[in-house]
Amino acid sequence: MEPKLQQAAIGVDLGGSHARAAVVTVAGRILTQARARVADDRRPEAVVARIVEVVQDALAQAGLGLEEIHGLGVGVAGQVRGASGVVANGPNLGWREVPLADLLEQALGTRPRVANDLDAIAWGEVRHGAALGHKEVLVVYAGTGVGGAFVIAGQAHHGATGVAGEIGHVKVRGPDGAACGCGGRGCLEAYLGGKNLSERLRREAIAWPDLMEAAGGQLDALHPGVVESLFVRGDARALAMWRELGEMFGDVLAHAVTLFNPSLLVLGGTVAEGCPELMRLARERLGQRASSVSLEALSVVAAQLGDDAGVVGAASLGRMVFESKDGGS
């Protein structure tokens, strides 16, 4: 085996539309990768078959066999019950109580470490990205949904049942707040999540000509970045909307920072990346609303790994399990 292939691990990122697998070096570099569509058939056995295909494809490109791999990790868009690898609830896949680790072990002959996709992303940023070297980290992703993950004493924090870090489901409004995909009302994600926010923009565009114009007259082209561009041009309505959402997001970040006292807050996801002014407002609010002692040691940075964080982090989680079994040899 070439030196660069030594100790490579496989990371899989499983979302509602695609499965992606990558062979990742010990330094967090992606060597080879493959991607397959899962949106056409999301039954667990079909999705597992797609995952097996992309894993074998990525391995073949690297000229490696599965037996040469130092760990296999899967990040999945859903709530995972601890070390069991059971996906309790994966709304984008339509899954409830799917024993993904068991199914993949039967199909591949190797047991994967299955984790929530945001835990995998957070772990990627901690091991190979923006949070390298930090032991107390809060990673928050504002993308299609809003999620978070904590690293505590250098370890991914899962909580009692593996659902820690659900920052998108902290309530920012009362029982009459906006409906959320989780079944609750008033969750942060119901306002800040890209899916929900874009739906709101489509509803408001009818009575907001400047928004419609900025989207080129196309409802389908509406996304949070369009409001960001209006904000930059001084549009009063965009200003009010960003101020409302910035305060909401900043308050929840402040709660989390006050309670956990991290040294680093990493902000990522398409909404965070596409809306720097909204993030500036949220950070301002965070600075006003977290306890002063928790702010003394806090840095706020952007995520570094972008779309690769999921596979890189999943590979790293898989490698961790492998090394704990194998003594790191």
Add this chain to the structure above:
Amino acid sequence: MEPKLQQAAIGVDLGGSHARAAVVTVAGRILTQARARVADDRRPEAVVARIVEVVQDALAQAGLGLEEIHGLGVGVAGQVRGASGVVANGPNLGWREVPLADLLEQALGTRPRVANDLDAIAWGEVRHGAALGHKEVLVVYAGTGVGGAFVIAGQAHHGATGVAGEIGHVKVRGPDGAACGCGGRGCLEAYLGGKNLSERLRREAIAWPDLMEAAGGQLDALHPGVVESLFVRGDARALAMWRELGEMFGDVLAHAVTLFNPSLLVLGGTVAEGCPELMRLARERLGQRASSVSLEALSVVAAQLGDDAGVVGAASLGRMVFESKDGGS
């Protein structure tokens, strides 16, 4: 040495008015104890002299020498900078940047583990009280002030700079909220802390005859328990106040439970113990406002150790350091 004295540790609880020391068995039972007033002279050297006295008094009662002790821990009402044992800010003692661990090591010849008093209390409940056997615990104390501590993966969680768990300083109101002892505004403690709440009651009593009457006409006798008794009798104003505070407290508990996914929430402190109806309202609100998945595995219980939690927990923290150095011998 008698068997019951084997492996005894010393715990010290240092507040703004008194220092208390106890000799504590490995099972968490208090063998002997001593107490001294520190309120008359709170200069660090004077307080250290009082601590030395109570430690030596408790040891003498037990017939033990300091060299026979398996660890020394101190819980102090203030923010402690990690393992350095420096009290960064102890408002009730009037301390800033006091190197308490160094001072006690010079005076006693043994280096103590110094921790925030609520971290010590939480640790006491985890090792010997309500949270025995749980690895993911949130302990919240609503007493004179409001504080909290997390146990994560079986370990006390201190955060990047030792100020994690400051649940009393999560903001529940905007920048025009009530002033808090921390210098901020709108903190939970500014409303729910016994000191601040009693001050509010004294202000409101002038225009609230039933409250004044329930306190026997004495402003000094006003405390949160008086409102609790009015609530039980169906007093409309007490009802409104408890509903407001219950929602406030329940919301913050919900944020913490959603973010952190504990299996156990322990509620303690004089306000929690003296106001069961207020706690019932807070728990109801928690059940409505935390993410549904984080509630599945959650139990809520009352603290068990009462006033002893501080010394018992401090002794346990001290023992932990001792055993890590000494291989548990």
